[in-house]
Amino acid sequence: MRNALKLLFCAAIWAPLAPASAQNAAVPSILPGAASTMDQVAVPASAAPASGVFRKITWDDLMPKDWDPLKEFKGLNMSALSDSDPRANAMLKRLREVWDNAPTNAAMEGATVRIPGYLVPLEESKAGMTEFLLVPYFGACIHSPPPPSNQIIHVLPKAPAKGLRSMDTVWISGTLRTVRADTSMGVSSYRMDAVLVVPYSLKER
């Protein structure tokens, strides 16, 4: 039941975040993450810079502004449920489904961006890594719970990336694509043909 508590806790943290960033367009926020979101919204995705220039984004930008993962759980009083309550289990299961089917942000389609994250290897050839997933926090998915589907980017580097291991931190740069939600295709998600994969450093390049 520890996991369940963790999941609830994460959900509770996430809940105020999504609407908050939506309001930010008008009201300056004290949330540092949200503040950077606001800066970037000012640049429309259609006016994407020429190739080679990548706009830095945060993981918040990948969530649709109006997405509220807890929308259908609004009426539920979580604190009244005990851990062994079957309703709590059912709700957690439903919550998991909502997260696994989290919508992508349509504004991100075709945007040339760079974003840092943790790497989970998928495919490795002799020349290096040819396919991996990028996730926003360390230990994501290997421990529980995994992040919502709109917080995972499926990365296909243009040239195989050498010398990388799972959970290394990297900057990826490239054009973001949204993969359509389709019942036969499973969940909707992000995909990037990364032009550049470099180890993470705090310094700006």
Next chain:
Amino acid sequence: MRSLLSLAMRSAWNRRGTLSLVVASIALATLLLLSLERMRTDMRESFSQAVSGTDLIVGARTGPVQLMLYTVFRIGGATSNISMSSVQALQGHRAVAWVVPVSLGDSHRGFPVLGTTPAYFQHFRYGDRQPLALAQGQPFRGDLDGLFETVLGAEVAQRLGYRLGQRITLSHGAGGTPGLEHGDKPFTVAGILARTGTPVDRTVHVSLQGIQAIHLDWAAGSPMPGLVIPAEQARKFDLEPKEVTAALVGLKNRAAVFAVQRHVAALADEPLIAVLPGVALDELWGVIGVGERALLAMSGLVAVVSLAGLVAVVLAGLSERRRELAVLRAVGAGPRHVMLLLAAEGALVTLAGAVLGCVLTFAFIAAAGPLMQTRFGVTLQLSAPTQSQWILLSAVVLAGMLASLVPALRAYRLSLADGLSPRA
């Protein structure tokens, strides 16, 4: 300079007895360093080439590394089987594109036997998403006609000299020597796979139903006394497998891998684990890396010891060569020349040792390669040195040159008079 070098060479040749020992010890140290590095890189490469295009490996709860090692590399053992109903449930998940169940445990003359479905030949990928190709014949048929058909890996066929149509018997368990044989139900070789350089080469593939059939008249881990079900009769029984060792899973969209992994872990019917092969491999390297570094440090120490031997031999030779060096000085060589002479000698010996070490490494890999391939499925490459091998090699040569400066400096300080009028 040129004459100095040839002088150094002749001088070294004159004392070839002792110096050849030094060369041998440097060569062995080089062999150790280079072959260790070669095995390290090739093992990683072999392992990462062994599975491709598989998103998850699903099995009974165990360590991720253990599950992957057993299902993909046939190393170690499984903690428990998983029920076929779980595998079928997984097939029904909307993000799952294909599921290939695998069943391990039997062997044929030391080679592991893998029970699977014909879908294995369709979906399994290795290296850079290369599909399995048949060198001869065809995959076993998934129906009752193909019940006792088998597809051999390239290594199995080559080593045991098997051809299409040949009949082989499987043994119970994973022993190398013949133990309990399933002699009453021989399998016919239907196909032989092309070489892949992965553990597939060492595997005997049969259908899941075939595995079921050869264990029909078994009970409690041994043939049931008095009960014999002939091969022809076996087809009349229910041969649908109830459980398998593990399942390889491919997804429609690879980004959904965590959702499916979570789904598998949370299945209420059976405790299961789903492993991302790449992540499990990295976990394995994390563990092995510690041992690798220790081994590399030890080989480095061995190199240092053999270079110390070089210094000792040349230094010991100095007192014998006092007169020789003094004569050189007397005919006009400066102390600088004497120093250069000894440094060149040391460098030549180290270089000879390093070159001999390279040759030995090639010979070693050529000799041990086939054994590594059959025993562990690791392909050692007989190719030009890798970047890290070059670094190690130049480190040895450089260290040898620096070490030979010690006797050289000592010779530099010896005076002419000292050499011409020895006290002894």
